[in-house]
Amino acid sequence: MAVKIHGFIEGTQSEELMKLLLTLASNWGDVFDTSKLKVVHLSGAMTNVVYRITWPKNGSENEERTVLVRVYGEGSDIFFDREEEIRTFESISSHGHGPRLLGQFAEGRVEEFIHAKTLSAGDLRDPEISALIAAKMREFHNLNMPGSKNALLWPRMRKWVIEASSLCSPEQAKEFQLEILENEIDALEKELSQSDQNVAFCHNDLQYGNIMIEDETKTITLIDYEYASYNPVAYDLANHFCEMAANYHTDTPHVLDYNVYPDLEERRRFVQAYLSSTGNEPSDEEVVQLIDDIEKYTLANHLFWGLWGIISACVTKIDFDYMEYARQRFRQYWLRKSQLLKGKTGISQISEEINDLVLE
Structure with missing residues (x-):
């Protein structure tokens, strides 16, 4: 250093x-x-x-x-x-x-130095804290920031494909199929940009370590803005959900557990809190649409952080298994891609599942 x-x-x-x-x-x-x-x-x-x-x-x-x-x-x-x-x-x-x-x-x-408590992985599952995070994210997304208002996600990933290809070994490039990733990014951008989506100023790295809470006032503070930029709101919310699979304070901080990815009720509750935080009660259709958009944007998250992992493994000496982290993100991308983009439409499936939850 x-x-x-x-x-x-x-x-x-x-x-x-x-x-x-x-x-x-x-x-x-x-x-x-x-x-x-x-x-x-x-x-x-x-x-x-x-x-x-x-x-x-x-x-x-x-x-x-x-x-x-x-x-x-x-x-x-x-x-x-x-x-x-x-x-x-x-x-x-x-x-x-x-x-x-x-x-x-x-x-x-x-x-x-912010005199507040940094959240733990378990705190993200607390309904009260989760609702506070949702409201703070909505407030953050409403910031009017200088510079371009265009989504940075797609050009940034294309740049990172070039960086990753130049840094990693031919074996790693083959393992991660880097030669076809730009086509994947193009297809994903085309697919996810079809609906009318809200682009706003996003944090883009809302893991628990970047969220602080003041216990007495229950005030949430978001920190660390290295990756912040204008992006689809659904992408930022998807990133937060994906981070619930991580715990960076274990003996194996790079290991992700998608068995603890938030279930539909957790996601619905978060989206409801997010949309209603400004005082306007959203319609069921708005809630369902945003949940569906978020799920699809988890794919972009997996590619983004997978590429980040490959590059980081080649340039940093921080004690973290970046390459294995990248493998998990890419594995999840290929596993979920067909389910989210080619199977039964997310909207109808989510609507049915939410109706089932209500009936229960």
């Missing part, structure tokens, strides 16, 4: 970061003593390396000042433009969402 703080983070840019922290501490009236820094590595991040850094506040032994330091992961610039990400970060902050940007150094940045 490119920084060194009290032996926890190593590299050559430590002086720049230390100057930044000293400037921040001085602006806040703190006495900055490097021997009293506390540095904790926060697990669960798979694109960057994240640390919580604490020092005495205003020279007090009883109060602490805390910031979050984000060190950019090796090769992560392949996935997004850092300057554009910073502009997005600052714009989201200006709208009153997430942490404030406190400063930047060559290979990372310092952010406001």
Whole structure:
């Protein structure tokens, strides 16, 4: 890594970061003593390396000042433009969402530390918390952000196919059928763009580690906007559902369990909360249509994060089995593709199943 703080983070840019922290501490009236820094590595991040850094506040032994330091992961610039990400970060902050940007150094940045609890995998299944997340996602999707309002999903995946093909071995390229993926993406875009879908500003990476809750006020905060862009709303909701198959705080964090993918009742409840969060009660048809769109967009999610896994395996040293993660995402894509695109129409099937739930 490119920084060194009290032996926890190593590299050559430590002086720049230390100057930044000293400037921040001085602006806040703190006495900055490097021997009293506390540095904790926060697990669960798979694109960057994240640390919580604490020092005495205003020279007090009883109060602490805390910031979050984000060190950019090796090769992560392949996935997004850092300057554009910073502009997005600052714009989201200006709208009153997430942490404030406190400063930047060559290979990372310092952010406001949010004093709230990061969710666990199990929290996503709590009906109360799930409804709060749904409402916060709707609020996030209503942000009016600068720049292009066109969906970035499709061109981004096409770019990643080229990157993955140039980075991985011929054997891996054959295993993941990279030579036909651009055709798959074209066909999927054509299929999923047929209906009139809502394109809005999306988070695109709403795993549990990127969601925080303040226990007393039950306030939800969404963090980490590296992948945020305009996309179909159904894609963002599908991503959140797919993340329920993951638990990144186990001995095998790369392993996905699709047996715990949210069932129809969980998905219906979430969509109902999402659509009604602005005060307008949706029709049954609206709920069913969005559930159907979400299920189809899980396919795009599997391709997106499968490609991400292949590229990450080739460029990063973070301890995570990216290649096996990619295999699981592609396996799920090919397994579900025929069910979602060629079988019985999702709308009619979902309508029947929801009617069955009501009758029960």
